[in-house]
Amino acid sequence: MAELRIQPKKSTPSPWLLVALAVVVLAVAAYFYLRPDPADEPAAAPATTAAPAAPDSLAPGSPAAEARATPPASDSVETSPPLGDASPARIRLLELAPQLSQLADRADLRDDATIREQRDNFTSATSRLEDNDPKASLRPGLVAAASLLLAVQQKAYPNLETEANALTLQASQLSGRDATPTEQAQNRAYLAQVASLLNTLSYPLKDVL
Amino acid sequence: MSSPILRRMRDLPDFEMATGDPDPRGWPVRGGDGQAFGTVVELLVDPESRRVLYLNVELERGLPGVPAPAPHTETQILLPLAAVNLDTEGSSVFVTTLRRDTISSYPPFVDFILPTEFESAMQQALGI
Numbered sequence: 001m002a003e004l005r006i007q008p009k010k011s012t013p014s015p016w017l018l019v020a021l022a023v024v025v026l027a028v029a030a031y032f033y034l035r036p037d038p039a040d041e042p043a044a045a046p047a048t049t050a051a052p053a054a055p056d057s058l059a060p061g062s063p064a065a066e067a068r069a070t071p072p073a074s075d076s077v078e079t080s081p082p083l084g085d086a087s088p089a090r091i092r093l094l095e096l097a098p099q100l101s102q103l104a105d106r107a108d109l110r111d112d113a114t115i116r117e118q119r120d121n122f123t124s125a126t127s128r129l130e131d132n133d134p135k136a137s138l139r140p141g142l143v144a145a146a147s148l149l150l151a152v153q154q155k156a157y158p159n160l161e162t163e164a165n166a167l168t169l170q171a172s173q174l175s176g177r178d179a180t181p182t183e184q185a186q187n188r189a190y191l192a193q194v195a196s197l198l199n200t201l202s203y204p205l206k207d208v209l
Numbered sequence: 210m211s212s213p214i215l216r217r218m219r220d221l222p223d224f225e226m227a228t229g230d231p232d233p234r235g236w237p238v239r240g241g242d243g244q245a246f247g248t249v250v251e252l253l254v255d256p257e258s259r260r261v262l263y264l265n266v267e268l269e270r271g272l273p274g275v276p277a278p279a280p281h282t283e284t285q286i287l288l289p290l291a292a293v294n295l296d297t298e299g300s301s302v303f304v305t306t307l308r309r310d311t312i313s314s315y316p317p318f319v320d321f322i323l324p325t326e327f328e329s330a331m332q333q334a335l336g337i
Contacts, residue, residue, distance in 0.1 A: 002295045004261035005227035006218070006254050 087178035089187035090129055093141050096191065097126045099198055100148055112155045118148040138187070139176025145194050146171035152201055160200065167193050213255035213262065221256060231297050238266050238288070239301050240308035246272055247312075249302060253287065263287040264302060265318065274313025285318045289328075292335045306335045 104110060104119035122144035128136035146168045153164035170190050177183050218224070218234075226232045234252065237245040251265035268275060268284040278284045294303040307315060316330040 002290050002293050004230050004233070004252070004290060004295075006221070006224045006230075006256075006259050006261065007227040009223055009225045 087138070087187075088184060089138055089142075089178040089191060092188075092191045093138065093145065094126060094129060096145065096194060096198065097122070099202070100145060103152060103198065103201060104148060109152055109155055112151070114151045115148070115155055118144065118151040122148045137176040138178055139174060142174050142176070142187070142190065143171045149194065149197050149201065153197075156205055157201060160197070163197055163200075167197055213257060215253045215262060216256055217265075218252040218254055218261075221254065224254070224256065224259075227259075231295060231300075233264060233295060233300075233302055236300050236302050238264070238293075239303050240312070241303075241305040242308050244309050245269070245301075246307070246309045247286070250285070261290050263289055264293065266302075268312065272312055273310045286312075286315055287318045287327075287331060289331060289335070289337075292337055304335075306337075 100122060101119065104115050104122075109115050122141065125140035125144045129138070129141055146164075150164045150168050153160045157164075167190075170193060174186060174190060175183055178187050232252075233249045236249050238247040238249060239245045247266040247268040249264045250267045252261045253263040253265060254261050264287070266286050266288055268286060270277070270283075275284055288302070288304060292304060292306065294305070295301075296303060315334045316327060318327075
């Protein structure tokens, strides 16, 4: 004996809802596939750091430099430069950031997973400094710079192992603050070493002794 | 007990076959000899109990003893679901108590009105 039952139709989703869902999925997929390659981003970075870089051409202690360091009280948030209260080490680190990124994005280096990871770490650390995050410590950026240079050295400059390791050791000894004269001197010396090694690494291996 | 109010399945757009139950519309109806004599064209259902009670079967033309239908019409019968077997794999309905040569004795379904005696006539023809 056969038995057949019927039931109220289940509410099926509107076809337009499915179309909208498909569009959203495609948009998300397109965003991930078509977004600019991280290697293209440094092109915009110099524009954001150009402002703090310019005042460094002023002689230290000159009236102009002091005027720059003391923002006008009436300045709104939008008009005050993000690095107006920044420490010298912070400014210097952000100055070096575009060069470090360009180095990591060099054709012979950018495909290395370690370099890419260290570049991302460095970008993450310095972006907090660029955002003028009051809780952002200098230390992650300083250490990340050394790690990035170490990764570049290990990838392409075996003869600079001593310098890169020394820089890493020096970074590990930094406090991350830039308040006292001692800390400022340590940071200044460290960043000078970073700039020096960065300059060396910017040359092809065959030109580096 | 009041008799159920029968509705054609096609008149219930908010209903569908229950999950797992086949829809026999379009299936051939075969007699005890395995020969097809009609096709299921509609289901008569009781929306209250949510059950199919009858299969509305359109008979083939030229069956022995079955008078030719009026122009633009087909001869139809109702088969109580209780009297049939569904072959879901072969998509066929089997009525072992009927055959092509005996279908002429089965009461035709001439309208969507079921007279009181119609059901008993069907049952008598099916021997149930």
